[in-house]
Amino acid sequence: MEYLTVEEARTRPGLRLVLTRGVPGPWSEAAKAIFTLRNVTYLPVQQIAGDDNKALVEWTGHRNAPVAIYENEVPRVRWLELLDLAERLGSGPSLMPENRDDRVFMVGLINEIAGENGMAWNARILMFHAGIQAQGPNAAKNPMYAEYQYDENAIDSSKIKIESFLSYLASHIAAQREKGSHFLVGKAFSAADVYWAYFSNMLETLPPDQCPAPDGLRKIWGVLAKSISGYDPILIEQRNRIFAEHLELPLKF
Numbered sequence: 001m002e003y004l005t006v007e008e009a010r011t012r013p014g015l016r017l018v019l020t021r022g023v024p025g026p027w028s029e030a031a032k033a034i035f036t037l038r039n040v041t042y043l044p045v046q047q048i049a050g051d052d053n054k055a056l057v058e059w060t061g062h063r064n065a066p067v068a069i070y071e072n073e074v075p076r077v078r079w080l081e082l083l084d085l086a087e088r089l090g091s092g093p094s095l096m097p098e099n100r101d102d103r104v105f106m107v108g109l110i111n112e113i114a115g116e117n118g119m120a121w122n123a124r125i126l127m128f129h130a131g132i133q134a135q136g137p138n139a140a141k142n143p144m145y146a147e148y149q150y151d152e153n154a155i156d157s158s159k160i161k162i163e164s165f166l167s168y169l170a171s172h173i174a175a176q177r178e179k180g181s182h183f184l185v186g187k188a189f190s191a192a193d194v195y196w197a198y199f200s201n202m203l204e205t206l207p208p209d210q211c212p213a214p215d216g217l218r219k220i221w222g223v224l225a226k227s228i229s230g231y232d233p234i235l236i237e238q239r240n241r242i243f244a245e246h247l248e249l250p251l252k253f
């Protein structure tokens with residue numbers, strides 16, 4: 001994927017989407033897919049993982065990715081802000097369920113996956129902990145440790161939260177199938193399917209021909225599956241089906 005630098009992107013019109021360069025970061029991958037599915041074109045802009053990304057902070061007030069900057073509007077960073085922007089700018093089938101109950105459920109479900117203190121935030125705490133065990137306390141000097149609230153006392157509760165969410169999601173998928181739906185919300189493809197597909201990569205990474213992630217990242221993500229007591233294979237079957245029918249493979253980053 002071709003990326004603009006922040007300096008180049010600042011002078012360009014339209015939608016600029018800041019993405020972590022060279023890795024399939026799940027927040028960034030899901031954001032890319034949401035805009036693509038809504039037929040919104042964007043200019044990819046690079047963010048460097050773990051770096052201070054000074055120019056990006058000066059431009060947007062944010063150090064990490066994804067960040068979407070549309071024309072002169074305020075930068076949008078949270079998953080719901082990005083989805084709202086894609087819904088507003090895009091065309092074609094909506095990724096938001098029309099039925100209110102489904103919409104309320106979808107927002108909650110994605111938040112359990114990608115929101116602050118959701119599955120992926122807790123998974124990251126386990127990965128940071130493994131980083132300290134492997135490299136010693138210096139690993140925590142990386143700005144991501146403080147920014148993503150690493151706390152050595154949170155390890156056990158992070159594991160419990162992840163296990164409990166994965167077991168909830170597996171039961172929910174099974175119940176959806178009983179009702180004749182292969183989607184996470186109601187009977188239609190929605191943003192929840194997109195979010196689970198990309199975030200499941202932290203739990204079980206797609207094979208290298210579908211996701212050419214650096215070995216180091218595969219190893220770090222591998223910490224999640226090793227740290228928990230197990231997970232139902234229905235979680236992976238679900239995302240494989242969504243990738244096969246709705247999303248682009250291989251991932252390009």
Ligand SMILES: N[C@@H](CCC(=O)N[C@@H](CS)C(=O)NCC(=O)O)C(=O)O
Nearest residue numbers: 025026027028049050064065077078
């Ligand atoms: N902006 C998102 C979180 C995004 C996030 O966690 N990004 C990470 C993973 S893709 C990232 O940029 N990591 C690299 C870094 O922090 O330098 C949110 O607030 O919900």
